[in-house]
Amino acid sequence: MRWGAVLAGLTLVVSACAGPDSGSGPERTELRVAVLPTPDAAPLYIALQRSFFEEEGLTVKAEIVDDGTRAVPRLAAGELDLAIADYMTVFDLVDKGARLRVVADASQAGTGTAALMAQKDSGVTTIRELRGMKVAAPAGISTLLVEVTLKANGMEPDDVTMVRVPYPDHPRALSEGRADASNAWEPYVTAVEKAGGIKLADTVAGPTADFPVAGWVASDDWAAQHPRTMAAFQRALLKAQKLAAGDRRAVQDVLPTYTRIDAATAAAMVLPAYPITLDVKRVQRVADFMAEFGHLKARLDVAPLMAQQPPQLRAG
CATH class of the missing domain: 3.40.190.10 (Periplasmic binding protein-like II)
Structure with a gap:
């Protein structure tokens, strides 16, 4: 028997099953993501520090941007793979014709996160x-x-x-x-x-109360063309979201590395919540208020904008 030929054939079969074209790995391994220098993006930096993306076969390069309204349009141009943006920016662009997908929830505001403030000597003491x-x-x-x-x-x-x-x-x-x-x-x-x-x-x-603030978004085309890459990003981010949600110190430690927030302020400030599911009903509240106050041409159903979620990310 020609064992050499048999072994060569077996090698080809194994290579074909395990190679990059097998459909098991990410379609794209290097990702360019736009990040706002705010606490909303803390889980991404936790994931980078702890090699969660590397474990999923991804290399993520974060680009700090000051304005999500300028970053999100770069998704359609192919200059970025993903971006974090506040939901109002995302839904405003969708209302104007942009084709976007919400890949994952990023942050949710809670009591003490935002407030109407005035100078002590202004004479103003009530909102009215x-x-x-x-x-x-x-x-x-x-x-x-x-x-x-x-x-x-x-x-x-x-x-x-x-x-x-x-x-x-x-x-x-x-x-x-x-x-x-x-x-x-x-x-x-x-x-x-x-x-x-x-x-x-x-x-x-x-x-x-508990208002959704920001999410991770991609272009509609990118999400359709890179489902395995998107799922890998979601899994890595989920690990970090869970860590951020349960360990305040993990967030405190990472904030000074990509924001202008110093360690003392990070220890004293009120942090946002970090959801571990992408809940359509929760996010719909943003679009409904936008429509009520004239920021959208008509009511926007956000459900079709939500990207497919791995099982562990789906809201019950």
């Missing part, structure tokens, strides 16, 4: 005293939270004038009189308080 005044809030989900909070307190969004001020400038905007109040987001709630600010109202409470 803001009528006719200027409120500092970046465009996006911060503005939406202010609108919902005003309505919950018997006011209308046009009772105040929104001033577009980046979060890091909120303490100075208040002290210089460019704004009478600000919807500060952690760690800037803590920063405004340290600068002599007082809290008028928590903007993540009542109708906005």
Whole structure:
């Protein structure tokens, strides 16, 4: 018998079954992802530090961006594979025709995460005293939270004038009189308080309690063409989300490595929650409020935008 030929044949069969074309590994192993320098992205950096992506056969290169509204369009251009973005930005772009998929949930706001703040000596002590005044809030989900909070307190969004001020400038905007109040987001709630600010109202409470903030998104085409890569990313991120959800210290330690948040502030600030499932009903709340307050042309059903989830990521 020609054992050499038989062994060669067996080698070919094994190679064919185990090789890169077998359909078992990621279609793409190197990923470029856009990251906002905020606590929302902490699980990604935990996953990088602990080699969770490497265990899934992925090499993830994170690019820090200051504005999700500019990062998300780069997905369709093929410049990025995935990006973290607040849900309001994502749904606004979808409403304008963008074809996107939400790959995984990133963060959820809780009590103390965001608040309407004013200077202690401003004379403003309640939210209703803001009528006719200027409120500092970046465009996006911060503005939406202010609108919902005003309505919950018997006011209308046009009772105040929104001033577009980046979060890091909120303490100075208040002290210089460019704004009478600000919807500060952690760690800037803590920063405004340290600068002599007082809290008028928590903007993540009542109708906005446990409000979804941000998710990981990809283009519709990318998600369709890279299902195994997407699943590998989801599995690695899930490990980190679970760690972040149950171990505050893991988040504290990683924040100073990619944000301007120092260790002392990271230890004192209120952190977001890190969901371990992508819950359609929870995320739908964002789109429903956007439609109610005129940020969408019509009600948007977010269910078709949700990417397929591995079993352990599906909400029950």
